[in-house]
Amino acid sequence: MPRFSVIIPCFKVQGFLRECLDSVLDQSYRDIEVIAVDDCSPDGCGAILDEYAARDERVRVLHLEENVGLGRARNAGMPHATGDYLFFLDSDDTLTPGALRAMTDRLAETGDPDVLVFDYARTYWWGGTRRNVLARVLAEAGDGTFTAAEHPEILDLLMVVWNKVYRRDFVEREGFTFPPGYYEDTPWTFPVMFSAGRIATLDRICLNYRQRRQGNILSTTSRKHFDIHQQYERVFAYLDARPELARWRPFLHAKMGEHCLDILAKPDRLPPSDKAEFFRRTAEMFRARRPEGAQVPAGLRVLEHGYAAYQLRRQTGRAGRELGRRAQRARGAVAGRLGRVRTAVHTRRPLDPDLVVYSAFSHRGVLGDPAAVYRKAQEIAPRLRGVWVVRDEEYAADTALLPPGTDHVVLGSSRYRRVTERATYFVNNVNWPGAVAKRPGSVHIHTHQGTPLKYMGADLLDKPGARLGLDVPQMLRRADRWDYSLVANRYSELVWERAYPCHFTSLRTGSPRNDVLVGARPEDGAGFRHRHGIPDDHRVVLYAPTRRDYRRGGHVERIDPARLAADLGDGHTLVVRLHPSLATGPARGMGLAELHRRGVVVDATDEPHVEEVMLASDLLITDYSALMFDYANLDRPILIHADDWGAYAASRGAYFDITAEAPGHVARSYRELAWLLASGAWRDEEAARLRSAFRDRFCEFDDGRAAERVVRTLMLGEPMPTPVPVPRRRPAPADRDLLTSS
Template sequence: MPRFSVVVPAHRAQGFLRPCLESVLGQAGLDRSGGDVEVIAVDDASPDACGAIIDDLAAADPRVVPVHLDLAGGTGKARDAGAARATGDYLLFLDADDLMAPGTLAALDARLGRTGDPDVLLFDHERFTVWENVQESGDGDFLAAAGTRVFTAADLPDCLACYPAAWNRAVRRDHWTSHGFAFGDAPYADVAVATRLLTAAARIACLDRVCVRWRKRRSGSLTTTRGAHHLAVLDRYEELFADPALPGEAGRAALYGQMAALLMAVGEDRLTPDAAPDFVRRAGRLLTDHRPAGWTAPEPKEARWVRAAGTGSYGRYRAALGGRALAMQVVKKARARKNGLARSLYQRYYRLRLRRPVDRNLVLYAAYWNRGVSCNPAAIYRKAAEIAPHLHGVWVVNKRDRDALPPGTDHVVVNSRRYWDVLARAGYLVNNANFTGNVTKRPEQTYVQTHHGTPLKHMGMDLRARPAVGKGMSFGRLLDHADQWDYSLVPNQHSAEVFDRVYPSGYRTLPSGYPRNDVFYTSGPDDVRRARQALGLALGTTAILYAPTHRDYQRDFVLPLDLERLARELGPGYTLLVRAHYFYGQSPQLEELHQAGTIVDVSAHPCVEDLCLASDALVTDFSSLMFDYANLDRPIVVHAADWAAYRAARGVYFDLLSGRPGETPGAVAVDETSLAEVFRDGEWNSPAAAALRAAFRTRFCSYDDGLAAERVVRRVFLGEEGLLPYRPLPDRHPAPSPATLTTPAPTPAVPAP
């Protein structure tokens, strides 16, 4: 029987669940056979991939016990289902978006042993935000003062003032079952359960140690969803104050302090306007009827709020707190005036156009900061023209890039009058980056964020810890931007989890696949031949597409390879197609090598998908192109000379060079000589490399099957429920490799005169 059973309910938490469970499974000194801990992960009929994540971890670790509920019943019922499956001496509850601090279980076990296995062990926690701001719980002084003492709630009533949560106490399972404790489906049930666990306990102990890191989410949780359901907290306190087990006046005073702090948090941030008057009326009665003689709030802010709410009158409550609100309003008006003076003429025009009706047949597209028609937005645009022809698509383009647009493309130039007009009125906004200017996404508009890669390197809010990358970023604007999204497209589950965590907001993740990768499955032999002929590639030559990534710690483009030496060592029969990252302009070095015939510089080629179709293999370092290229099931070689520097500066989500299936896509080389050897000795296309590529493809191309664009158009533009089913991986047939083609593309027929 394990020492601990950790129950983790999960619903719409796919971006946080895996780190949560791994924070438990990774506790130092634990027995992987399950002798120390079992993790009961409960999928509360989650509409995202929580269930799949649980099953994935359960398959890899016998300590994970998966529980899948048929209907979503809420956190309380999911906890109850997990507790019913528990076999450990002690129950611990952990929310799916929180983390267990390192060393927690060892510290809990030591304190439990020292105090003779009490009914309840209270421990400390800390709160942290998306900004990584850390706030202490406020319970530390009491926990430290209790030391190793074993007591009851009557002995130390102040234990009832500790934060009332399920996840800051270890409960002896016999204590739980003998008293029939359960959370049920009532909101704020943990307030009542946390208190009654203590009042019913014969032996309580404390541990002055932060064991849980409580993540304060920006959206998607009970506390961040405003509404009348928060009035339930008043029901719980009415029940508790009527409970005869509450120990004396000191116990009531401790509970009152707990209640005042929690009611203030609810009253300030969690109510909708229609619920606020009823909340103040009922809260005022509770605060007045149960106020202990001589009670004082621990800080002026709380004292002011309790006085205001204690009136029981919503009018007097608002008047009492109005001074602060008025001051905030003055500040907001001052900022608005300042922004108004700085706003351009077109911004004022944009505000006027926001008053016009939204046109649900108008779609505004943009890609790569307005560089033109490309990437996922381009594939969606083309599919919409095919199956939703009633929609009119308009592209945003920079002035310098408009001449490169396909003929007949309706477009607007950034910051032009029409740009602001279409931005204000378009029913759909589709982008793989963000729109220029201060954009107000209207409720009637639907914003589709397509992204433009699978994250190997750190992204979003994770860059706050990476000064080489994040020092010039506005993370506030990043979050404001994510708040505008309605849909976030992903090609695989890895991307879904990372994006949900690093762009925390209330959008819906759409596991559609990347529309730009459809072409890898819809192209045939003639498409491959034409792509090669357009680049002047002769039959029989092995075309290697070399695509290095951007390095944030380098100001200018620096070639990571000596291409002249590599071309010489490869010898005849190989052609190097070199594509520099789009962040860099034209490279004189590449131009010189191109003119000399050493390489073919394809940096300015308008379509990277065609380059992939034309090539026999991809050589890259850490570019996300490798994830897209894997769809073709052609060799990928990683050149990783500066992996350590890149990993330290940018941060990565997995070890690309580990050699483990699902992490390394093929052969690995560290310099020009070893890279040439990889091709000369056949390692690039060996069975071992193919096996690594197959595992990589299974993990990162799971949603890419040639139907991604159609999934997006049908789900988002046409409003169809559900998504088109995925083709099984064995039934996906990518475009043929050039090596299998022995004849040139047919010559297009010339119309008769």
């Protein structure tokens, strides 16, 4: 008996069908059967299905003699299913790699619930990907099982059939089937979710939901949308026959009204001549099915007042929104004039010689090089008043990003404008907004975000893919405000002066944020280990991949974290830190978040202070991340995984070949990487020699006093001290050496 019966109805999808089937049959988890239903498709679907069945015994094809529609095609496949769980997959969608393995692991973990709800991502015809905006509901459901009554937020998710798997004996016991019609998912999903005694969630993107250029069948203009009323009547009838589910009637009543009004509001769903009739039928059903004593939500009261009232509300709403937009534009124009007057007044006042304004990573908080300079200024120059710019109050409330008591202003606020108009010193690792004027006498200190490997600034003009959405001329105009550019090595000095052809002075200070790495002690990083429950005797491997410019969205999974964690074995912890630009996209939903929840890996992407992550680790595995230049200060082993170096360098551009001048051994495939780890070569004499040469070149001015050098030289006016070389070889203690040689 297979674990999953994957039922795939097919009708006029020959262009997408192979991709769908391959995504299922190529899964690493193979205990499945595929029941493909050819719904009398007039194109080549039937022949494609027969071809797959001929070469894979897990595929069974049913050829229907007439077209019956999506719901009844699914019904046709169910009697042939023998798996523990039913999975209804639409034939133009695809599974993500590792999806079935993640599902079966979660089912085992939760003791085979009735329903497992997983996450999905919308994939667009133009190449974009967007994760389900309510993915948090899956994470908030917890590790165990629940009923819909215990976690009703689960019903806020898209009520479709394909983002769940269903225990077959539960489906058969309850007699669930799909009715004919346009909205066949509605009378399946609501009864299933209302009745399920044990529901579990999987916070992982398991399915790519294809968004066709011309939309799906439900986005076409047709009277078939009237089917929605009959489908909700079926759900109400289901509740009527089961008194134990009566509590769901108010919920279903409101959901029905919302769903129907949503269809009515869409301009491309109903012919204009049919809208009044659709409203009337909806209102009749809404009145007939209203539970006794139920309160009608404000947004649905229009159903009690007729179609004319609905039209008036819509027209009033549109008019109100237009008036609001006009008022906002007028307020903006007035504010702009007042702002220019205020700025003219304030810029006549002298600069405050003790006021320093800081920002990092587009106003995220006290982070990076600016944070190191700020802390050193507090220590050795307390007369200097530091004020941090934060993006909004949400960042201001995060104590990990903005320690309590830190003076701060919110971007765009009146105090922000007053501070930036009077400050003498500006410290940032990205460019300040264009509205920040460079006053004579002010000092702008740009720290950058590390040593560059990939092309930056003006060098991106020859790389149209890498500068997509980036206004290079505007970037250079903002860089014209820099007075000083901090560098950690002479290589960076040359790169920045080429990439940013502006009138600044390069200052050989070293990277302030690396001061803690240069002076690292064996016990540093213990706080990170403790927060994430990493045993003291574990050897920590940090995997830090960067984004790719040759893939829309930037995420390309070059290494399977679950496989790497398994290959490292007992006594090791794999820590994964994605590039910050991928932190809020679908990358983590492709499995990383779930692996973190299960304790397979530690996801450190959200750790605000990357220095702590580096200090807690014993080995860095990366591809082309600039993190390697900082990590070299620790004198701990580094492995480069460069299986797509050619594509990366061609699309982004690189200042040198990292595979020829690497900080350690280079792997061109996962097999080579695994051998380097297992054989002990990662820490041999050649690895040490490569690391030493790399450190000498790229950590040239990092001596642990960079922040002090910035404060004393640029803020206190003292002579520029020369960086003093310090002993750098600080290998991890013997009991934390990484892998034992095989």
